[in-house]
Amino acid sequence: MDPAQLPALMAFDSVARHGSFTHAAGETGVSPSALSQTIRALETQLNVRLFNRTTRRVALTEAGAQFLERVRPALAALDAAFDSLDEARDHPAGTLRINLPRVASELLVLPHLAEFTLAYPHIRLELALDDGLADLVGEGFDAGIRLGERVAQDMVAVPLSSEVRIAVVGSPAYFVRLPKPGTPDDLAAHNCLRYRFLTSGGIYRWEFAQPGNAQRVFEVETQGSFVTNDLRTMVRAAEDGVGLLHVIDDYVREQIEDGRLVRVLGEWCPSFPGFYLYTASRAQMPLKLRALIDFLVMKRREREGR
Template sequence: MIHSSEFGALRAFAAVAEHRSFTRAAEQLGVSSSALSQLIRGLEERLGIRLLHRTTRSVSLTEAGAALLGDVVPAIDSLADALEQARTAARRPVGTVRLHSFHAAADRFVVPILPKLTRNFPDITLDLTIDDTVVDLVGSGYDAGIRIGEVIERDMVAVRLGGDIRQLAVAAPAYLAEHGMPQTPKDLLQHRCIRWRWPGQPGPYAWEFFEEDRWFSVAVEGPLITSSRTVMMDAALAGVGIAFLKEESVIGAFARGELVPLLADWSVPFPGYYLCYPQQRQMAPALRAVIDAIRAGATD
């Protein structure tokens, strides 16, 4: 459709000059011959000069028209190329995707897919921030995030990755031999506990347990506070105190007899990690490629 704009008029002029015919040019542009004639006449009036010689049998360029055509055609071709490149980019996965992920989620769902992702989509740059802080994904400029379900913002699309998570209190046999084994969660208040500071939160995380259809928390005390779950594990293995860790991370230590599970009856699974991103009508192909890769990897 031809609009009453300079570009539309110049494009129409170039078509008439190429075909030397209003009829054939109108067919190419999908307009009527009369509409095309009016568009050219309007361009000539705005420029104050005749561009075409018209007879009942032929159309030819004036000297001014030939000069204008020589300048216009390269510009139109260049603009057409730019528009086609934009259309191609809109279909091809290319660009930077900013992803925010909790540490454990990145190890489990992102790192394993990197070889295949980078091989299949060489024009995508994954800008990955690994941090347990609960950030405003949209406000912080992230395209997507991976986090546990309880801290996902409203109005976000949330896709579940993997199964449930279970956290367990654990301790080394040497610690239990010296300090005894807690029988209930409240007994932890009498023990030396290794506490985790959730980044971005004002105080250490209160350990959560489940009893009689409800969750409750225990604000434990102890000699060490850390934001590193690796340090928590190492400290527990060294007998510093009781730690609260994801079951999947300590199964090997249980098998080797290095750690002992505690209070298992009060520790129940809860929904695990989700891939979340803002609702959007048109998703960039690069973001779609990353999301699809993470989802596929989570089911492998």
């Protein structure tokens, strides 16, 4: 390999991850047009098209995907080699890429982000908000955060929260128009705000448990006039009286306490294992990841008074 091609390969990896020249340009610190020229020059040198481009989308070609699969581990190894120089001096540093859902970001990370960045100024923290299940290794992530029930058993997982509980909520104005549901079957007569997964395209089915028997969890397929893939938008719609929302109760605790949202079906709403940070292996865990884990575990202990 010509060492002069290394910047182009790094640019190639960035465009592939972001699926956008504009977003990749923000990461690499060059203009989108300069980045596009770099990729075209690389394609000319390799004599192969790496991306299919339209005015709205940038996607890997089959050859580009195969090339990326072989290049990405080498780039990751180079990045790790540079990070190891700092780690040899017991100095956590480098880019730390975490894949997590919005609810985990807003509840567990964002409240402490300023403190973390001040404590570890040489760590570049990149959060990829994704409610699906990412391929950590294949997509170049150092770790992920998910509810315990969604973490594969072969992963190394560290708990970041206690159990979480589901809440079904609606606004006072909504319940002026419609009676409160007494059982999940009553939801058939209600407008339910529905969440669509971007990765699978499926609609989330609301989960409930038989009162007095939390182990008997079952799913309900709801109907409603509004579907989105953004939880914050769903909360706003619920506050505005559009419909009922099924969500982790910590995410709407403030709205419940101040009366903007009213909880219903409480005895039918189960608890689930809390959030875990997970990674593929503990072997030679980089200091930057160990620093984040220790920090988030410390924040959990502070929240729970331990």
